[in-house]
Every structure is written in C-alpha cells, then in structure tokens.
Amino acid sequence: MQLDIILAVVGLLSCANAVFYYIFVAIRSRWSQHCHRSACKPILWSLVGVSLVLIVGTAAAFWVLCFPFWHPVSGFICVAKMNLLLEQWQGAAPQSHITQLDSCGHSSISPATASASCASILGMPKIALLFLARDALPHQDLWKAWLGSAAGLVNTKCVKGLPCQNFGSSYWQTLQEVCGDTHHNSNLTVLDRQQMFSVYVHNWPNSTAFDPDSVFYKQEVPNRVETEWGGHSLAEASKRLLRTALQDPLNQRFVLISEDSIPLYPPATIYQQLMLEDKSRINACKLMFWQRQMNRYHKHPGFGNEGITPDMWRKHWQWFALIRKHAQVVADDKTIIDIFAKHCYTFREGKKNKEQECFSDEHYISTLLAMHGLDHETDCLGVNMHADWAHKNGSHPKAYTQEETTPGLLSSLRLPLHGCNYDAAIDSSNHVFKHMNALSERDCIGDPQPPVQWLGYQCPMFARKFPSETVPTAMDVFMEQDSHGVQLLSR
Numbered sequence: 333m334q335l336d337i338i339l340a341v342v343g344l345l346s347c348a349n350a351v352f353y354y355i356f357v358a359i360r361s362r363w364s365q366h367c368h369r370s371a372c373k374p375i376l377w378s379l380v381g382v383s384l385v386l387i388v389g390t391a392a393a394f395w396v397l398c399f400p401f402w403h404p405v406s407g408f409i410c411v412a413k414m415n416l417l418l419e420q421w422q423g424a425a426p427q428s429h430i431t432q433l434d435s436c437g438h439s440s441i442s443p444a445t446a447s448a449s450c451a452s453i454l455g456m457p458k459i460a461l462l463f464l465a466r467d468a469l470p471h472q473d474l475w476k477a478w479l480g481s482a483a484g485l486v487n488t489k490c491v492k493g494l495p496c497q498n499f500g501s502s503y504w505q506t507l508q509e510v511c512g513d514t515h516h517n518s519n520l521t522v523l524d525r526q527q528m529f530s531v532y533v534h535n536w537p538n539s540t541a542f543d544p545d546s547v548f549y550k551q552e553v554p555n556r557v558e559t560e561w562g563g564h565s566l567a568e569a570s571k572r573l574l575r576t577a578l579q580d581p582l583n584q585r586f587v588l589i590s591e592d593s594i595p596l597y598p599p600a601t602i603y604q605q606l607m608l609e610d611k612s613r614i615n616a617c618k619l620m621f622w623q624r625q626m627n628r629y630h631k632h633p634g635f636g637n638e639g640i641t642p643d644m645w646r647k648h649w650q651w652f653a654l655i656r657k658h659a660q661v662v663a664d665d666k667t668i669i670d671i672f673a674k675h676c677y678t679f680r681e682g683k684k685n686k687e688q689e690c691f692s693d694e695h696y697i698s699t700l701l702a703m704h705g706l707d708h709e710t711d712c713l714g715v716n717m718h719a720d721w722a723h724k725n726g727s728h729p730k731a732y733t734q735e736e737t738t739p740g741l742l743s744s745l746r747l748p749l750h751g752c753n754y755d756a757a758i759d760s761s762n763h764v765f766k767h768m769n770a771l772s773e774r775d776c777i778g779d780p781q782p783p784v785q786w787l788g789y790q791c792p793m794f795a796r797k798f799p800s801e802t803v804p805t806a807m808d809v810f811m812e813q814d815s816h817g818v819q820l821l822s823r
Contacts, residue, residue, distance in 0.1 A: 436455045464573070488765065535556065609653075614698055652716065
C-alpha cells in the first residue's frame with residue numbers, strides 16, 4: 333500500500349471519527365430533553381459502534397505507517413517525521429540539484445598510466461563502507477561475493493563526454509582493460525576489480541581476523557581502540573573510520589555497517605540510491621520536549637554547562653550514511669567529542685544509575701551536526717540499516733535464526749509495503765550501470781535513458797542482525813538468487 337493511500341485513510345478516518353464523536357456528544361447531552369429512551373438507544377449504540385470501528389481503523393493505519401520507524405528509546409519518531417515522508421516518498425529522484433550520480437569529473441590521467449585506477453580516470457565517486465566490528469566479520473564470503481559481482485561495472489553517466497570519436501581506438505581498448513573485469517590479472521583484488529566502493533574496517537587493536545584471501549585483508553584503519561557495547565569508544569571508532577576514508581577524495585558517501593549486517597540490494601542499486609540522495613541518512617532533526625525527556629538530556633545537566641542546550645540535543649540510530657560534508661565535520665571535531673567523553677557514559681563505564689545512561693554513538697554525531705546548523709541537511713529518519721526492534725532481545729534488536737534467513741525475509745526487509753519499489757530500482761540501476769567491456773558508442777554519446785528510479789529515504793539499504801549461525805543460509809540466498817526471485821548480486 334502506498335503512503336498517499338495510507339495517509340488518506342488515516343485522514344478520512346480521523347475526520348469521520350471526530351464528526352461522529354461530536355454527533356454522539358450532541359445527542360447524548362439532549363437525551364433527556366428531546367429523545368425517548370427506547371427510540372434513541374439504537375441510534376446511540378450505532379454511533380458508539382461506528383466510532384469504535386473508526387478508532388481501530390485509524391490506529392491500524394497509523395501503526396502500518398509508523399511500524400518501520402519505531403524504536404524503544406526514541407519512541408514513535410514517525411510522528412515528527414511525517415512531513416519528511418510526504419516530501420521524500422517514492423517517485424522521481426530530486427531534480428533541484430546535480431546529484432553525485434551525475435557528477436563525474438573526467439580526469440586528465442591517461443588510461444595508459446600504470447598506476448591509474450578506473451575510478452580516478454572516470455572521476456567516478458565512491459561509497460566508503462565503514463565496518464565496525466570487534467574481531468572477525470562472520471559474513472566475509474558474502475561481502476566478497478557481493479563486491480565481486482560489481483567487477484567491471486561503470487556508471488554510464490561517467491562515460492559520457494569521453495573522446496567518442498576515438499571509440500574502438502587504442503584509447504578505448506586501454507580504458508577497457510583498466511576498467512573491465514580483468515580476471516587474467518592475478519594481481520588485482522576483488523576491491524580493485526570494482527569502482528563503486530572502498531572498504532575500511534575498525535576492529536579491536538592487534539586483531540588478526542582476516543586472511544590474505546579476505547576482502548577485508550589490510551583494510552583495517554590505524555590507531556584503533558578497543559570498543560564495547562554502548563561505550564563512548566564506539567563514537568571514537570566511528571571518527572577513526574571517517575578520518576581514514578576521507579583521505580580518498582573519491583569517497584563521497586560514508587556508510588557505517590555492523591559486523592552482523594548484510595546488504596539488501598545489488599551493489600549498483602545501493603550505489604545509485606545513495607548517490608542520488610543529497611542528505612545524510614541520520615536523524616539530526618529537532619526533538620520535541622517529550623522526546624528530549626525520553627532521550628536522556630534532562631538526566632545530564634553537565635551538557636548544558638558545556639554549551640549543549642536542550643534545543644541542540646539530538647537522538648539518532650547508530651548506523652548512518654553521511655555525505656562528505658558531514659563526514660568532514662565529524663572528523664574535524666575535537667570539542668564536542670570531548671564533552672561527550674566527559675558526560676556521556678553507561679553504567680558499565682561507571683554510571684551507577686541505569687536511568688542516567690547515555691550512549692555517545694546514538695547522540696554525538698546528530699548533536700554535532702545540529703550545533704553546526706546542518707540538521708536540515710539530514711533525512712530526519714536514519715533508517716539506512718533495518719533492525720527488528722518489535723521483537724527485541726533486551727537492549728538489542730532481534731537476531732535472526734538460520735531457519736528465518738530466507739529470500740522472503742530479505743524481501744520483506746526492503747519494506748515493499750511502505751513504497752519501496754525494489755524491482756523498479758534494480759531495473760533502473762541495470763540501465764545506468766554496464767560492464768565496461770559491453771559499452772557501445774551509443775553509451776558514450778549519451779542516448780536518452782529512462783528516468784532513474786528513486787526509492788526514498790525510508791527504504792533501508794542494509795539489514796541486521798544476522799549472527800554467525802546464519803552464514804550458510806544467507807550465502808545460499810545470495811548465490812541462488814535467480815531461482816528464488818530475489819536479486820542481491822549485480823547481473
């Protein structure tokens with residue numbers, strides 16, 4: 333069911349319920365004066381029945397709309413985000429700006445340059461995948477297959493403007509060798525064969541979790557810290573990931589991913605969606621008073637003494653997707669992070685009263701962006717990572733079992749009932765991204781293409797928690813995608 337239909341139903345039911353309630357009150361107040369008891373009783377009971385049906389219907393429609401955005405700490409955040417959903421719901425991609433999907437700065441580097449990468453020659457921006465883990469990542473093989481399926485794919489929008497008059501010349505042949513899926517070159521890693529993503533890992537110091545054949549081998553960031561659940565160290569680890577990823581000027585999106593996460597779409601579809609978006613996927617929008625009460629600000633007067641006022645206090649989900657501008661703000665900050673280190677900590681870190689707990693990884697970045705006046709540049713949702721909090725296990729979302737990890741589950745996690753038309757988005761990305769060796773002169777000239785399918789900020793790109801026991805079944809779903817009708821790898 334589409335959002336406009338749901339909102340129309342909610343609105344109509346609410347209005348009708350108000351009208352019937354007014355009629356009920358009016359008749360009830362005049363019961364004794366203008367109506368015989370036996371004559372009015374059926375009418376009144378009918379109005380009561382209709383009102384109950386309308387109330388239940390309104391609540392049901394509201395629940396369907398809000399369910400994906402429920403969090404046990406932040407509460408019904410969908411109430412404050414309804415206006416954003418109306419603006420960003422499924423439809424054409426934003427046209428008010430040139431998106432990163434279109435902005436390919438062609439380099440003067442020659443394809444014949446031995447050290448030149450395909451992405452640098454085409455000026456093709458990349459997405460930095462920032463993996464936050466304790467030790468090993470259980471789904472290493474799955475991520476390797478997922479990234480491997482993007483080998484040789486290029487954004488056809490980046491090909492436009494290249495010297496098409498020499499199509500088929502040595503220039504193009506060399507470019508195809510650099511950008512194509514050159515399996516014959518054994519020196520290239522899985523990451524080298526694709527141009528969309530770069531990978532960075534923060535795990536515990538001195539960890540040796542990755543073998544040379546792992547896609548995460550030698551991708552660890554320097555100066556790592558030992559992290560613990562809920563601790564301030566998680567915010568510090570995120571900053572270290574961002575600082576390292578920002579060293580590559582081609583990285584334009586920065587996505588934090590947990591060790592038990594898996595992608596919900598093929599590489600090209602996720603790349604297309606995140607590059608189309610001009611806002612960070614994090615909720616840095618202003619909280620209402622009751623939300624600030626629920627989100628611990630009033631428990632920590634020390635923040636106000638440090639200049640973080642109630643209007644600046646924010647709450648977000650940990651797993652963000654930041655635009656480069658916002659990532660730079662986080663990486664450069666030294667003041668606000670020290671304030672959080674001083675005042676924001678859990679009972680495991682010394683806070684005796686559990687009610688006064690504070691989690692830096694759920695407050696620091698969004699509060700920092702708000703203090704820089706950048707909250708309007710965030711999506712107010714931050715649902716880049718799907719997690720099932722309706723069936724949570726204590727302070728953690730539901731961990732899926734091996735039996736539950738099926739194609740049907742992954743399809744449902746894409747939230748098709750909430751306007752996420754994933755078939756159209758996948759088909760659209762298949763038009764935009766082609767294998768370098770399959771390009772034609774028409775791609776270079778830039779023949780008109782169908783409009784790019786926009787999913788919307790409410791559609792998650794990744795999902796968790798899939799613990800180590802789900803590794804075999806998750807891999808089966810990925811590798812047997814065609815027979816199951818769930819496309820998770822690029823074709």
